[in-house]
Amino acid sequence: MAGEPTDRLIERAALRLLTDGGLLAGFTLQQVGDEAGVAKALVYHYFADRQALMRSALRHGAIELQTTFRAIPYSHYRRRLGVLAKATLAHPDAVQLMTLLLIDRDPRLRTMPLREQTMSDFERDVREGTLPAATDIEALFGVQNCLLYGYVLFRDGLARQMGVSRTSLDQRFLRVTGALARSVGEVDWSTAPAVIPEPPPRRPILPDGSAARLLEQAAVDLIEEQGILAGLNLRKVAERAGVHRGLVYHYFGSRRELLLASIRNRLAGGGDPTSNGGVPGDLLLAAGIRDDEPARLMALLALDGDDSYEPFGQVTPRFRPTSRHMAGVALALGHTIYRRSFAGELHIDLDEWDRRVFAAWARLAPR
Numbered sequence: 001m002a003g004e005p006t007d008r009l010i011e012r013a014a015l016r017l018l019t020d021g022g023l024l025a026g027f028t029l030q031q032v033g034d035e036a037g038v039a040k041a042l043v044y045h046y047f048a049d050r051q052a053l054m055r056s057a058l059r060h061g062a063i064e065l066q067t068t069f070r071a072i073p074y075s076h077y078r079r080r081l082g083v084l085a086k087a088t089l090a091h092p093d094a095v096q097l098m099t100l101l102l103i104d105r106d107p108r109l110r111t112m113p114l115r116e117q118t119m120s121d122f123e124r125d126v127r128e129g130t131l132p133a134a135t136d137i138e139a140l141f142g143v144q145n146c147l148l149y150g151y152v153l154f155r156d157g158l159a160r161q162m163g164v165s166r167t168s169l170d171q172r173f174l175r176v177t178g179a180l181a182r183s184v185g186e187v188d189w190s191t192a193p194a195v196i197p198e199p200p201p202r203r204p205i206l207p208d209g210s211a212a213r214l215l216e217q218a219a220v221d222l223i224e225e226q227g228i229l230a231g232l233n234l235r236k237v238a239e240r241a242g243v244h245r246g247l248v249y250h251y252f253g254s255r256r257e258l259l260l261a262s263i264r265n266r267l268a269g270g271g272d273p274t275s276n277g278g279v280p281g282d283l284l285l286a287a288g289i290r291d292d293e294p295a296r297l298m299a300l301l302a303l304d305g306d307d308s309y310e311p312f313g314q315v316t317p318r319f320r321p322t323s324r325h326m327a328g329v330a331l332a333l334g335h336t337i338y339r340r341s342f343a344g345e346l347h348i349d350l351d352e353w354d355r356r357v358f359a360a361w362a363r364l365a366p367r
Helices: 006-021 029-036 040-046 050-070 077-090 093-103 115-128 137-162 166-184 211-226 234-241 246-251 255-266 282-290 293-303 323-346 350-364
Strands: none
Touching: 006 029, 006 040, 006 050, 029 040, 029 050, 050 077, 050 093, 077 115, 077 137, 077 166, 093 137, 093 293, 093 323, 115 137, 137 166, 137 293, 137 323, 137 350, 166 323, 166 350, 211 234, 211 246, 211 255, 211 293, 234 246, 234 255, 255 293, 282 323, 282 350, 293 323, 323 350
């Protein structure tokens, strides 16, 4: 853009490389400088390292897109949620960028940027009688955001496993959010809350001791410790695994292939994500509360554009996912990834937040 500050030109160049090459491919600051049309030294003048550049670029990108949501005028919740859902589907970048910063543990990230405005709107709904006085508006805020965020992150995988186009699934999702908005004012919020079920048995990860499995585990450990934006140093991976660096290239053709193999190996086993209790996604939500690593790693695959991840788990002839299941999976994965951040920003104990969000979802989930 003409007249744009140099640091923003550099940030936009980094985002283009991220989009074109994929999250896991990586890039150098020299490549960023070439893309922006500036000297590499100028990139270092504005940003100390690759991680600082990416965090700044992603943060600005998310902030710019959040202005779309701030512009939504007040109306009763039934209409407001529909407008918000359409805006989120039209501008998924904000959710994707926030998720990447969240996985990278950016301490400055705020994942509820419109919290005060949204809570004010909910309080007005209650005063005007369009929401029941007993509505848990904080939990409703959580359900709303988890559902929208989870769907936007994983909608390509959801559509692929359901055998429909993304456009078709988007229409189904909008019908689900419309039904949810109507049910908010109809359910009895004073009834005893549903109890989160026991999660399914943890799938044991049994490394076979081979150099390949050791390298995969080392890669995941370093992502967890250092964040994804710092880049994965293959020398450190080999040192952590206790093997020669040359074995990285022997087993994996590139850094990206190592990461993909590492992530796939850590994803939880599949199956029907709904228990006999009938609340869509309840077992998946319970499993995510116990261990959120698989959902975060699955999000990395989704953000990278990889088509190997399975948000429903294994789809079998016995279980064919419906729009009802889709909503439960989106809610459960969104909650798993964002639960700590949401609870922290609302100053709510994490266990209490889990219980309240699940109780609200159990009341509102499509039947």
